[in-house]
Amino acid sequence: MKRNPRSDFKAFKLMAVSVMLCLLPGLARAAELRAPAVVEAGQAFSVPLQGSGSATFYLVGPDHVVKRTVKLGSDLQIQSSDVRAAGRYQAILCDSVCTSAVFEVKAAQPGHLSFFLHPSRVPVHTPNSIDATAFVFDQYFNLDLAPEAVDFQIKPASGASFSRRVSTRRGVAWMRTDSTPHEGRVQVTAVSGSVEEARVVQQVAAEACALRVKAVANGNMVTIETDPVRDCSGNSLPDGTVVSFTTIDREGKSTVDTPIKKGIARTELSIHGRAQISVACGVVEGNEVAINGKL
């Protein structure tokens, strides 16, 4: 049988191409990199590296970048200090070509609370007037996105303590509560696991209640004085709160603003003839008195 040199050459070419196609991917294949999908912040771990020889390893994280030469065929150690910040990390391994893997670092157990209490002063007995917000972070200050229970413990200066349990949503727990009936310090403590943070809100008297004034005439002068100014729960309004006395006599209308001192407001006015005196504190009006005979 006579062999055809042209067809032999074609067969050789085909074989050579097939061999190259088989070999090339193997030659260009990068060392494999298998990182865990999720890692807890601050937890060291290792990644097995297949192959032989050496390669360059890169770790690019939210606050940390590593570049080092590694030996293939051994375990790559990722230190706890390499993965402290929560977020997405990119691991890249390069020998002749590069291969990469992405993994997530999630927050560790609660380690810090960022706690806001609002407002700093609040009138007593007011519904939904105190707001407490707690952000839960781990020891590396990563926001803990897993649901965590936060207890808000409320301790008024007088009266019974109580608490409210709230679960975090995306790392935040918040609640709103009424102020209690008595003035004074109220301590609110946010507790999550072994972490706690306390803040204080000052409860102050609410608006004046049953505001009463009495007047004593002395010639053209009259001394006007309120009864002790209290709110409807019996709390004294703080000194410095302004009480307004308004007089209407034949000369016209005049108003005097007087701060409360030691629980009462007092002033002296000159009057001309018959006078009508009224009192107000904030939005609350008190009684009226008439001078010149009838009080």
Added chain:
Amino acid sequence: MNRLAHLLNKISLRFFKTASVVLAACGMAIGQSSPQVHLDADGLAPRPIEELTGTTIVRYYAQAWGDMAGALDSNSAGGLGEEFIGLAKDRLTRRIAEQKQTGVHVRIVDHGHRLKAVFYSTDGAAMQLVDQAQLEIQTFDGNKLLDTQNAPHAYMVLMTPGADRWYVRDLEEVPAKTD
């Protein structure tokens, strides 16, 4: 005639390639200026958002991303501007310093952000947002491209107000499935 057609084909292909490079460069330049940010604050609790606050948040968040992309590419923390504060600033500054040390730099081609405001504290002191971003992230060692990631990214963002602006106080990447 055939030769002429072949030559014309070659020229048009070259032109197309050049145009692509120019367009890509423009894209990169756009990526480092402020990206598009869309804010959705529907149903925000416990405090509703004021319109002006929404506008300000969008402006400064976009500026923050523009500055961050520039700083991560140039490895210059000075380019971070004033949009980052606290933990977010500390982390970025540290990363940029280490990128510089290792010769790594990261180029972000930013295709826009959908911000959803999820929490606004009653006293207006903090707002939490979730950002769904379309980003192409290219990692280089010097001029060598190590890796390209082109995928949706999600970020948990904490912003706090200053005298005349809103600051990014915390920016953590979370799995993209998070709402």
